[in-house]
Amino acid sequence: MLKHAVIPLAGFGTRLLPLSSITPKELLPINGKSNLEHILDECIEAGIKKFIFIISKRKENIKKYFFNDQFYKSILAKKKNKRINNIYKKLKKYQKMIKFVYQNKPKGTGDAILKCRKYIKESHFLMLFPDDLIIKKNCSKEMIALHKKTKGSVIATKIVKRKTVSRWGILSIKDKKKNFFTIKDVVEKPSLKLAPSNYAVIGRYILPTGIMHKLKKLKPGQGGEVHITDAIKELIFDGEKFYGNIFKGKYLDCGTLNGYIDSGIQIAKEKK
Numbered sequence: 001m002l003k004h005a006v007i008p009l010a011g012f013g014t015r016l017l018p019l020s021s022i023t024p025k026e027l028l029p030i031n032g033k034s035n036l037e038h039i040l041d042e043c044i045e046a047g048i049k050k051f052i053f054i055i056s057k058r059k060e061n062i063k064k065y066f067f068n069d070q071f072y073k074s075i076l077a078k079k080k081n082k083r084i085n086n087i088y089k090k091l092k093k094y095q096k097m098i099k100f101v102y103q104n105k106p107k108g109t110g111d112a113i114l115k116c117r118k119y120i121k122e123s124h125f126l127m128l129f130p131d132d133l134i135i136k137k138n139c140s141k142e143m144i145a146l147h148k149k150t151k152g153s154v155i156a157t158k159i160v161k162r163k164t165v166s167r168w169g170i171l172s173i174k175d176k177k178k179n180f181f182t183i184k185d186v187v188e189k190p191s192l193k194l195a196p197s198n199y200a201v202i203g204r205y206i207l208p209t210g211i212m213h214k215l216k217k218l219k220p221g222q223g224g225e226v227h228i229t230d231a232i233k234e235l236i237f238d239g240e241k242f243y244g245n246i247f248k249g250k251y252l253d254c255g256t257l258n259g260y261i262d263s264g265i266q267i268a269k270e271k272k
Contacts (some may be wrong), residue, residue, distance in 0.1 A: 002144055003049045005126040008112045010056040010103040015256045024059050026130045031267040035254055039130050046140035051098045054112045066094050108225025110215045129203030131255030133263055135190040135270055137248040139204050146180055147206045152241030157202035158251055164193040169229055172196035172246050183242040188229050
């Protein structure tokens, strides 16, 4: 049974400066709720029971956001406020589910995932990038359903404009069905000429715990970082089954300033 979700949070958030210079980008509010809480609520609705947050020492505010009991107790002792009390109850629920691990040097997503290896005992785990919000339909729930059906690993994907493929990780596909396909390969930011399709990788993965063995052996790649894509490619080459989930929801990139502003607008429209 898939219980764990891993969320890498140690990045600098440079695309959202100056907003992220004081507040971690994952805590910035989107329509009245932090970015990170949107991700958590998606996962909990999909059946996830435990979260591993990968943070760095400079992002301790993320820990404080969820574990600030004394602050809430002092407020509630002075003021019996139903809204604040409900917020505190929700944070207490999150507390029981969250574990923190640290990645203090920026060595890539692969290195970040490796920090979690002793905490995940199941065969597979969910990994989500908080920059990528998917609304209208629960993408994590769709992916878990596909994982149960195929017993394989799953990557969320959507069609992007052909001229933009060099901005994305692009999937090489076969045996396409209505809402999913088998993945033959993953090509990171290919040229238009070399792109095997225009199905892009979006920030949701169901990965086998066996990926940890690959990550341990990987040498740093581009930028001196350990890339999760390199480990996935090796697993596919070894015969591990990976499937692309063509999700039904609407994708929002809240990792850039314009995308962050638009995400708030789009989520507000959904709630009307």
